[in-house]
Amino acid sequence: MRRADRLFKLVQLIRGRRLSTAAFLAERLEVSLRTIYRDVADLQHQGVPIEGEAGVGYRLGAGFELPPLMFTQAEADALVIAARVAQTWLDDGLAREMESALCKILSVLPTPARVAAEAQALFSLGSGLDRRTQDTLKALRHAAHSQHLVELDYLDLKEQQSVRRVRPLACFYWGKVWTLSAWCETRDDFRTFRIDRVHRCDVLPQTFRHEPGKTLADLTRRVQCERGLD
Structure with missing residues:
Protein backbone atom coordinates (compact mmCIF):
# COMPACT_ATOMS: atom_id res chain seq x y z
CA MET A 1 0.00 0.00 0.00
CA ARG A 2 1.33 3.43 -0.89
CA ARG A 3 2.00 5.68 2.09
CA ALA A 4 -0.49 8.27 0.82
CA ASP A 5 -3.20 5.59 0.69
CA ARG A 6 -2.26 4.39 4.17
CA LEU A 7 -2.52 7.90 5.61
CA PHE A 8 -5.92 8.33 3.97
CA LYS A 9 -7.14 5.03 5.43
CA LEU A 10 -5.69 5.97 8.81
CA VAL A 11 -7.75 9.16 8.93
CA GLN A 12 -10.85 7.22 7.87
CA LEU A 13 -10.36 4.66 10.64
CA ILE A 14 -9.86 7.32 13.32
CA ARG A 15 -12.85 9.32 12.10
CA GLY A 16 -15.11 6.26 12.20
CA ARG A 17 -14.64 5.51 15.91
CA ARG A 18 -14.91 7.43 19.15
CA LEU A 19 -11.43 6.34 20.21
CA SER A 20 -8.92 4.20 18.28
CA THR A 21 -5.87 2.69 19.94
CA ALA A 22 -2.58 2.48 18.10
CA ALA A 23 -2.75 -1.32 18.40
CA PHE A 24 -6.14 -1.39 16.66
CA LEU A 25 -4.90 0.91 13.88
CA ALA A 26 -1.72 -1.10 13.40
CA GLU A 27 -3.70 -4.33 13.10
CA ARG A 28 -6.17 -2.92 10.58
CA LEU A 29 -3.45 -1.35 8.43
CA GLU A 30 -1.05 -4.28 8.89
CA VAL A 31 1.85 -2.12 10.01
CA SER A 32 3.89 -1.74 13.19
CA LEU A 33 3.01 0.43 16.17
CA ARG A 34 6.06 2.55 15.37
CA THR A 35 4.62 3.24 11.89
CA ILE A 36 1.29 4.32 13.39
CA TYR A 37 2.99 6.70 15.82
CA ARG A 38 5.04 8.21 12.99
CA ASP A 39 2.05 8.52 10.64
CA VAL A 40 -0.12 10.16 13.30
CA ALA A 41 2.64 12.63 14.10
CA ASP A 42 3.04 13.46 10.41
CA LEU A 43 -0.71 14.01 9.99
CA GLN A 44 -0.81 16.25 13.05
CA HIS A 45 2.12 18.24 11.65
CA GLN A 46 0.15 18.66 8.38
CA GLY A 47 -2.77 20.17 10.29
CA VAL A 48 -5.09 17.17 10.67
CA PRO A 49 -6.70 17.65 14.12
CA ILE A 50 -5.97 14.21 15.59
CA GLU A 51 -6.29 14.31 19.36
CA GLY A 52 -4.84 11.81 21.84
CA GLU A 53 -1.55 10.15 22.42
CA ALA A 54 0.29 6.85 22.30
CA GLY A 55 -0.92 4.42 24.96
CA VAL A 56 -4.34 6.09 25.24
CA GLY A 57 -5.94 6.32 21.82
CA TYR A 58 -6.72 8.77 19.06
CA ARG A 59 -9.81 10.62 17.86
CA LEU A 60 -10.47 13.22 15.20
CA GLY A 61 -11.35 16.75 16.19
CA ALA A 62 -14.76 18.17 15.25
CA GLY A 63 -15.23 19.91 11.92
CA PHE A 64 -12.56 18.07 9.94
CA GLU A 65 -13.65 16.88 6.50
CA LEU A 66 -11.75 14.72 4.02
CA PRO A 67 -11.60 15.75 0.36
CA PRO A 68 -14.12 14.08 -1.97
CA LEU A 69 -13.61 10.32 -2.10
CA MET A 70 -12.47 8.84 -5.38
CA PHE A 71 -13.11 5.23 -6.29
CA THR A 72 -10.85 2.81 -8.10
CA ALA A 119 -20.79 -1.36 -19.18
CA GLN A 120 -20.33 -4.23 -16.69
CA ALA A 121 -21.92 -7.36 -18.18
CA LEU A 122 -23.65 -8.53 -15.01
CA PHE A 123 -27.36 -7.93 -14.47
CA SER A 124 -30.10 -8.92 -12.04
CA LEU A 125 -33.16 -10.16 -13.91
CA GLY A 126 -36.51 -11.42 -12.68
CA SER A 127 -39.65 -9.82 -11.39
CA GLY A 128 -38.25 -9.10 -7.94
CA LEU A 129 -40.56 -8.63 -4.97
CA ASP A 130 -44.30 -8.28 -5.44
CA ARG A 131 -45.97 -5.11 -4.18
CA ARG A 132 -47.32 -6.63 -0.95
CA THR A 133 -43.94 -8.07 0.01
CA GLN A 134 -42.26 -4.75 -0.79
CA ASP A 135 -44.69 -2.86 1.43
CA THR A 136 -44.32 -5.40 4.24
CA LEU A 137 -40.51 -5.32 4.06
CA LYS A 138 -40.54 -1.53 4.15
CA ALA A 139 -42.86 -1.44 7.17
CA LEU A 140 -40.87 -4.08 9.07
CA ARG A 141 -37.45 -2.53 8.51
CA HIS A 142 -38.78 0.83 9.71
CA ALA A 143 -40.43 -0.80 12.74
CA ALA A 144 -37.21 -2.63 13.62
CA HIS A 145 -35.31 0.65 13.48
CA SER A 146 -37.86 2.61 15.54
CA GLN A 147 -38.54 -0.33 17.89
CA HIS A 148 -42.30 -0.43 17.34
CA LEU A 149 -44.36 -3.51 18.04
CA VAL A 150 -45.98 -5.13 15.02
CA GLU A 151 -49.06 -7.32 14.64
CA LEU A 152 -48.93 -9.89 11.84
CA ASP A 153 -51.42 -12.14 10.11
CA TYR A 154 -49.12 -14.99 9.15
CA LEU A 155 -49.60 -18.11 7.03
CA ASP A 156 -46.83 -20.63 7.68
CA LEU A 157 -45.48 -23.27 5.30
CA LYS A 158 -48.05 -25.77 6.63
CA GLU A 159 -50.81 -23.35 5.63
CA GLN A 160 -51.61 -22.67 9.29
CA GLN A 161 -52.76 -19.10 9.89
CA SER A 162 -52.07 -17.20 13.10
CA VAL A 163 -52.03 -13.68 14.48
CA ARG A 164 -48.75 -12.67 16.12
CA ARG A 165 -47.60 -9.65 18.08
CA VAL A 166 -43.84 -9.35 17.65
CA ARG A 167 -40.80 -7.21 18.34
CA PRO A 168 -39.11 -6.94 14.92
CA LEU A 169 -35.34 -7.30 15.28
CA ALA A 170 -33.90 -7.61 11.77
CA CYS A 171 -34.74 -8.57 8.19
CA PHE A 172 -32.57 -11.11 6.34
CA TYR A 173 -32.26 -11.79 2.61
CA TRP A 174 -31.77 -15.44 1.60
CA GLY A 175 -31.83 -15.15 -2.17
CA LYS A 176 -35.31 -14.27 -3.49
CA VAL A 177 -36.76 -14.67 0.02
CA TRP A 178 -36.74 -12.15 2.87
CA THR A 179 -37.35 -13.23 6.46
CA LEU A 180 -38.05 -11.35 9.67
CA SER A 181 -36.34 -12.40 12.89
CA ALA A 182 -38.37 -11.26 15.87
CA TRP A 183 -39.22 -11.83 19.49
CA CYS A 184 -42.76 -13.19 19.34
CA GLU A 185 -44.78 -11.99 22.31
CA THR A 186 -47.55 -14.39 21.35
CA ARG A 187 -45.22 -17.43 21.66
CA ASP A 188 -42.83 -15.86 24.19
CA ASP A 189 -39.82 -16.89 22.15
CA PHE A 190 -37.81 -16.02 19.07
CA ARG A 191 -39.48 -16.72 15.75
CA THR A 192 -38.62 -16.29 12.07
CA PHE A 193 -41.28 -15.28 9.53
CA ARG A 194 -41.12 -15.36 5.74
CA ILE A 195 -42.08 -11.85 4.73
CA ASP A 196 -43.85 -13.01 1.57
CA ARG A 197 -46.21 -15.07 3.79
CA VAL A 198 -47.27 -12.11 5.92
CA HIS A 199 -50.83 -11.23 4.86
CA ARG A 200 -51.28 -8.26 7.19
CA CYS A 201 -48.67 -6.11 8.87
CA ASP A 202 -49.85 -3.42 11.29
CA VAL A 203 -47.21 -1.29 12.98
CA LEU A 204 -48.55 -0.51 16.45
CA PRO A 205 -48.08 2.76 18.34
CA GLN A 206 -46.43 0.94 21.24
CA THR A 207 -42.64 0.77 21.30
CA PHE A 208 -40.39 -1.75 23.01
CA ARG A 209 -37.04 -1.69 24.77
CA HIS A 210 -34.38 -4.24 24.16
CA GLU A 211 -34.42 -6.57 27.16
CA PRO A 212 -31.83 -9.20 28.09
CA GLY A 213 -32.71 -12.48 26.43
CA LYS A 214 -34.89 -10.89 23.76
CA THR A 215 -32.38 -9.10 21.51
CA LEU A 216 -30.86 -9.88 18.13
CA ALA A 217 -27.55 -10.60 19.87
CA ASP A 218 -29.31 -13.16 22.07
CA LEU A 219 -30.85 -14.80 19.02
CA THR A 220 -27.45 -14.91 17.30
CA ARG A 221 -25.86 -16.56 20.34
CA ARG A 222 -28.63 -19.16 20.45
CA VAL A 223 -28.18 -20.02 16.79
CA GLN A 224 -24.41 -20.32 17.27
CA CYS A 225 -24.89 -22.64 20.24
CA GLU A 226 -27.33 -24.82 18.30
CA ARG A 227 -24.81 -25.08 15.46
CA GLY A 228 -21.95 -25.75 17.85
CA LEU A 229 -20.12 -22.57 16.91
CA ASP A 230 -19.33 -21.41 20.45
Missing part, protein backbone atom coordinates in the same frame (compact mmCIF):
# COMPACT_ATOMS: atom_id res chain seq x y z
CA GLN A 73 -12.19 1.25 -11.30
CA ALA A 74 -12.72 -2.07 -9.53
CA GLU A 75 -14.62 -0.37 -6.69
CA ALA A 76 -16.85 1.50 -9.13
CA ASP A 77 -17.57 -1.71 -11.06
CA ALA A 78 -18.50 -3.52 -7.83
CA LEU A 79 -20.83 -0.72 -6.72
CA VAL A 80 -22.70 -0.67 -10.03
CA ILE A 81 -23.19 -4.45 -9.97
CA ALA A 82 -24.28 -4.44 -6.32
CA ALA A 83 -26.78 -1.67 -7.02
CA ARG A 84 -28.29 -3.60 -9.95
CA VAL A 85 -28.83 -6.68 -7.78
CA ALA A 86 -30.09 -4.72 -4.78
CA GLN A 87 -32.62 -2.68 -6.75
CA THR A 88 -34.40 -5.87 -7.85
CA TRP A 89 -34.75 -7.33 -4.34
CA LEU A 90 -35.37 -4.27 -2.16
CA ASP A 91 -38.56 -2.40 -1.44
CA ASP A 92 -39.23 0.61 -3.66
CA GLY A 93 -38.08 3.13 -1.05
CA LEU A 94 -34.63 1.59 -0.68
CA ALA A 95 -34.41 0.99 -4.42
CA ARG A 96 -34.90 4.70 -5.08
CA GLU A 97 -32.27 5.61 -2.49
CA MET A 98 -29.88 3.10 -4.05
CA GLU A 99 -30.43 4.65 -7.49
CA SER A 100 -29.84 8.13 -6.09
CA ALA A 101 -26.65 7.04 -4.32
CA LEU A 102 -25.38 5.32 -7.45
CA CYS A 103 -25.96 8.47 -9.51
CA LYS A 104 -23.89 10.47 -7.01
CA ILE A 105 -21.10 7.90 -7.15
CA LEU A 106 -21.03 7.83 -10.94
CA SER A 107 -21.09 11.62 -11.15
CA VAL A 108 -17.69 11.94 -9.44
CA LEU A 109 -15.97 9.39 -11.67
CA PRO A 110 -13.92 10.40 -14.68
CA THR A 111 -15.85 9.75 -17.88
CA PRO A 112 -13.85 6.65 -18.95
CA ALA A 113 -14.29 5.08 -15.50
CA ARG A 114 -18.03 5.84 -15.47
CA VAL A 115 -18.54 4.36 -18.93
CA ALA A 116 -16.56 1.25 -17.99
CA ALA A 117 -18.54 0.78 -14.76
CA GLU A 118 -21.90 1.12 -16.49
Whole structure:
Protein backbone atom coordinates (compact mmCIF):
# COMPACT_ATOMS: atom_id res chain seq x y z
CA MET A 1 0.00 0.00 0.00
CA ARG A 2 1.33 3.43 -0.89
CA ARG A 3 2.00 5.68 2.09
CA ALA A 4 -0.49 8.27 0.82
CA ASP A 5 -3.20 5.59 0.69
CA ARG A 6 -2.26 4.39 4.17
CA LEU A 7 -2.52 7.90 5.61
CA PHE A 8 -5.92 8.33 3.97
CA LYS A 9 -7.14 5.03 5.43
CA LEU A 10 -5.69 5.97 8.81
CA VAL A 11 -7.75 9.16 8.93
CA GLN A 12 -10.85 7.22 7.87
CA LEU A 13 -10.36 4.66 10.64
CA ILE A 14 -9.86 7.32 13.32
CA ARG A 15 -12.85 9.32 12.10
CA GLY A 16 -15.11 6.26 12.20
CA ARG A 17 -14.64 5.51 15.91
CA ARG A 18 -14.91 7.43 19.15
CA LEU A 19 -11.43 6.34 20.21
CA SER A 20 -8.92 4.20 18.28
CA THR A 21 -5.87 2.69 19.94
CA ALA A 22 -2.58 2.48 18.10
CA ALA A 23 -2.75 -1.32 18.40
CA PHE A 24 -6.14 -1.39 16.66
CA LEU A 25 -4.90 0.91 13.88
CA ALA A 26 -1.72 -1.10 13.40
CA GLU A 27 -3.70 -4.33 13.10
CA ARG A 28 -6.17 -2.92 10.58
CA LEU A 29 -3.45 -1.35 8.43
CA GLU A 30 -1.05 -4.28 8.89
CA VAL A 31 1.85 -2.12 10.01
CA SER A 32 3.89 -1.74 13.19
CA LEU A 33 3.01 0.43 16.17
CA ARG A 34 6.06 2.55 15.37
CA THR A 35 4.62 3.24 11.89
CA ILE A 36 1.29 4.32 13.39
CA TYR A 37 2.99 6.70 15.82
CA ARG A 38 5.04 8.21 12.99
CA ASP A 39 2.05 8.52 10.64
CA VAL A 40 -0.12 10.16 13.30
CA ALA A 41 2.64 12.63 14.10
CA ASP A 42 3.04 13.46 10.41
CA LEU A 43 -0.71 14.01 9.99
CA GLN A 44 -0.81 16.25 13.05
CA HIS A 45 2.12 18.24 11.65
CA GLN A 46 0.15 18.66 8.38
CA GLY A 47 -2.77 20.17 10.29
CA VAL A 48 -5.09 17.17 10.67
CA PRO A 49 -6.70 17.65 14.12
CA ILE A 50 -5.97 14.21 15.59
CA GLU A 51 -6.29 14.31 19.36
CA GLY A 52 -4.84 11.81 21.84
CA GLU A 53 -1.55 10.15 22.42
CA ALA A 54 0.29 6.85 22.30
CA GLY A 55 -0.92 4.42 24.96
CA VAL A 56 -4.34 6.09 25.24
CA GLY A 57 -5.94 6.32 21.82
CA TYR A 58 -6.72 8.77 19.06
CA ARG A 59 -9.81 10.62 17.86
CA LEU A 60 -10.47 13.22 15.20
CA GLY A 61 -11.35 16.75 16.19
CA ALA A 62 -14.76 18.17 15.25
CA GLY A 63 -15.23 19.91 11.92
CA PHE A 64 -12.56 18.07 9.94
CA GLU A 65 -13.65 16.88 6.50
CA LEU A 66 -11.75 14.72 4.02
CA PRO A 67 -11.60 15.75 0.36
CA PRO A 68 -14.12 14.08 -1.97
CA LEU A 69 -13.61 10.32 -2.10
CA MET A 70 -12.47 8.84 -5.38
CA PHE A 71 -13.11 5.23 -6.29
CA THR A 72 -10.85 2.81 -8.10
CA GLN A 73 -12.19 1.25 -11.30
CA ALA A 74 -12.72 -2.07 -9.53
CA GLU A 75 -14.62 -0.37 -6.69
CA ALA A 76 -16.85 1.50 -9.13
CA ASP A 77 -17.57 -1.71 -11.06
CA ALA A 78 -18.50 -3.52 -7.83
CA LEU A 79 -20.83 -0.72 -6.72
CA VAL A 80 -22.70 -0.67 -10.03
CA ILE A 81 -23.19 -4.45 -9.97
CA ALA A 82 -24.28 -4.44 -6.32
CA ALA A 83 -26.78 -1.67 -7.02
CA ARG A 84 -28.29 -3.60 -9.95
CA VAL A 85 -28.83 -6.68 -7.78
CA ALA A 86 -30.09 -4.72 -4.78
CA GLN A 87 -32.62 -2.68 -6.75
CA THR A 88 -34.40 -5.87 -7.85
CA TRP A 89 -34.75 -7.33 -4.34
CA LEU A 90 -35.37 -4.27 -2.16
CA ASP A 91 -38.56 -2.40 -1.44
CA ASP A 92 -39.23 0.61 -3.66
CA GLY A 93 -38.08 3.13 -1.05
CA LEU A 94 -34.63 1.59 -0.68
CA ALA A 95 -34.41 0.99 -4.42
CA ARG A 96 -34.90 4.70 -5.08
CA GLU A 97 -32.27 5.61 -2.49
CA MET A 98 -29.88 3.10 -4.05
CA GLU A 99 -30.43 4.65 -7.49
CA SER A 100 -29.84 8.13 -6.09
CA ALA A 101 -26.65 7.04 -4.32
CA LEU A 102 -25.38 5.32 -7.45
CA CYS A 103 -25.96 8.47 -9.51
CA LYS A 104 -23.89 10.47 -7.01
CA ILE A 105 -21.10 7.90 -7.15
CA LEU A 106 -21.03 7.83 -10.94
CA SER A 107 -21.09 11.62 -11.15
CA VAL A 108 -17.69 11.94 -9.44
CA LEU A 109 -15.97 9.39 -11.67
CA PRO A 110 -13.92 10.40 -14.68
CA THR A 111 -15.85 9.75 -17.88
CA PRO A 112 -13.85 6.65 -18.95
CA ALA A 113 -14.29 5.08 -15.50
CA ARG A 114 -18.03 5.84 -15.47
CA VAL A 115 -18.54 4.36 -18.93
CA ALA A 116 -16.56 1.25 -17.99
CA ALA A 117 -18.54 0.78 -14.76
CA GLU A 118 -21.90 1.12 -16.49
CA ALA A 119 -20.79 -1.36 -19.18
CA GLN A 120 -20.33 -4.23 -16.69
CA ALA A 121 -21.92 -7.36 -18.18
CA LEU A 122 -23.65 -8.53 -15.01
CA PHE A 123 -27.36 -7.93 -14.47
CA SER A 124 -30.10 -8.92 -12.04
CA LEU A 125 -33.16 -10.16 -13.91
CA GLY A 126 -36.51 -11.42 -12.68
CA SER A 127 -39.65 -9.82 -11.39
CA GLY A 128 -38.25 -9.10 -7.94
CA LEU A 129 -40.56 -8.63 -4.97
CA ASP A 130 -44.30 -8.28 -5.44
CA ARG A 131 -45.97 -5.11 -4.18
CA ARG A 132 -47.32 -6.63 -0.95
CA THR A 133 -43.94 -8.07 0.01
CA GLN A 134 -42.26 -4.75 -0.79
CA ASP A 135 -44.69 -2.86 1.43
CA THR A 136 -44.32 -5.40 4.24
CA LEU A 137 -40.51 -5.32 4.06
CA LYS A 138 -40.54 -1.53 4.15
CA ALA A 139 -42.86 -1.44 7.17
CA LEU A 140 -40.87 -4.08 9.07
CA ARG A 141 -37.45 -2.53 8.51
CA HIS A 142 -38.78 0.83 9.71
CA ALA A 143 -40.43 -0.80 12.74
CA ALA A 144 -37.21 -2.63 13.62
CA HIS A 145 -35.31 0.65 13.48
CA SER A 146 -37.86 2.61 15.54
CA GLN A 147 -38.54 -0.33 17.89
CA HIS A 148 -42.30 -0.43 17.34
CA LEU A 149 -44.36 -3.51 18.04
CA VAL A 150 -45.98 -5.13 15.02
CA GLU A 151 -49.06 -7.32 14.64
CA LEU A 152 -48.93 -9.89 11.84
CA ASP A 153 -51.42 -12.14 10.11
CA TYR A 154 -49.12 -14.99 9.15
CA LEU A 155 -49.60 -18.11 7.03
CA ASP A 156 -46.83 -20.63 7.68
CA LEU A 157 -45.48 -23.27 5.30
CA LYS A 158 -48.05 -25.77 6.63
CA GLU A 159 -50.81 -23.35 5.63
CA GLN A 160 -51.61 -22.67 9.29
CA GLN A 161 -52.76 -19.10 9.89
CA SER A 162 -52.07 -17.20 13.10
CA VAL A 163 -52.03 -13.68 14.48
CA ARG A 164 -48.75 -12.67 16.12
CA ARG A 165 -47.60 -9.65 18.08
CA VAL A 166 -43.84 -9.35 17.65
CA ARG A 167 -40.80 -7.21 18.34
CA PRO A 168 -39.11 -6.94 14.92
CA LEU A 169 -35.34 -7.30 15.28
CA ALA A 170 -33.90 -7.61 11.77
CA CYS A 171 -34.74 -8.57 8.19
CA PHE A 172 -32.57 -11.11 6.34
CA TYR A 173 -32.26 -11.79 2.61
CA TRP A 174 -31.77 -15.44 1.60
CA GLY A 175 -31.83 -15.15 -2.17
CA LYS A 176 -35.31 -14.27 -3.49
CA VAL A 177 -36.76 -14.67 0.02
CA TRP A 178 -36.74 -12.15 2.87
CA THR A 179 -37.35 -13.23 6.46
CA LEU A 180 -38.05 -11.35 9.67
CA SER A 181 -36.34 -12.40 12.89
CA ALA A 182 -38.37 -11.26 15.87
CA TRP A 183 -39.22 -11.83 19.49
CA CYS A 184 -42.76 -13.19 19.34
CA GLU A 185 -44.78 -11.99 22.31
CA THR A 186 -47.55 -14.39 21.35
CA ARG A 187 -45.22 -17.43 21.66
CA ASP A 188 -42.83 -15.86 24.19
CA ASP A 189 -39.82 -16.89 22.15
CA PHE A 190 -37.81 -16.02 19.07
CA ARG A 191 -39.48 -16.72 15.75
CA THR A 192 -38.62 -16.29 12.07
CA PHE A 193 -41.28 -15.28 9.53
CA ARG A 194 -41.12 -15.36 5.74
CA ILE A 195 -42.08 -11.85 4.73
CA ASP A 196 -43.85 -13.01 1.57
CA ARG A 197 -46.21 -15.07 3.79
CA VAL A 198 -47.27 -12.11 5.92
CA HIS A 199 -50.83 -11.23 4.86
CA ARG A 200 -51.28 -8.26 7.19
CA CYS A 201 -48.67 -6.11 8.87
CA ASP A 202 -49.85 -3.42 11.29
CA VAL A 203 -47.21 -1.29 12.98
CA LEU A 204 -48.55 -0.51 16.45
CA PRO A 205 -48.08 2.76 18.34
CA GLN A 206 -46.43 0.94 21.24
CA THR A 207 -42.64 0.77 21.30
CA PHE A 208 -40.39 -1.75 23.01
CA ARG A 209 -37.04 -1.69 24.77
CA HIS A 210 -34.38 -4.24 24.16
CA GLU A 211 -34.42 -6.57 27.16
CA PRO A 212 -31.83 -9.20 28.09
CA GLY A 213 -32.71 -12.48 26.43
CA LYS A 214 -34.89 -10.89 23.76
CA THR A 215 -32.38 -9.10 21.51
CA LEU A 216 -30.86 -9.88 18.13
CA ALA A 217 -27.55 -10.60 19.87
CA ASP A 218 -29.31 -13.16 22.07
CA LEU A 219 -30.85 -14.80 19.02
CA THR A 220 -27.45 -14.91 17.30
CA ARG A 221 -25.86 -16.56 20.34
CA ARG A 222 -28.63 -19.16 20.45
CA VAL A 223 -28.18 -20.02 16.79
CA GLN A 224 -24.41 -20.32 17.27
CA CYS A 225 -24.89 -22.64 20.24
CA GLU A 226 -27.33 -24.82 18.30
CA ARG A 227 -24.81 -25.08 15.46
CA GLY A 228 -21.95 -25.75 17.85
CA LEU A 229 -20.12 -22.57 16.91
CA ASP A 230 -19.33 -21.41 20.45
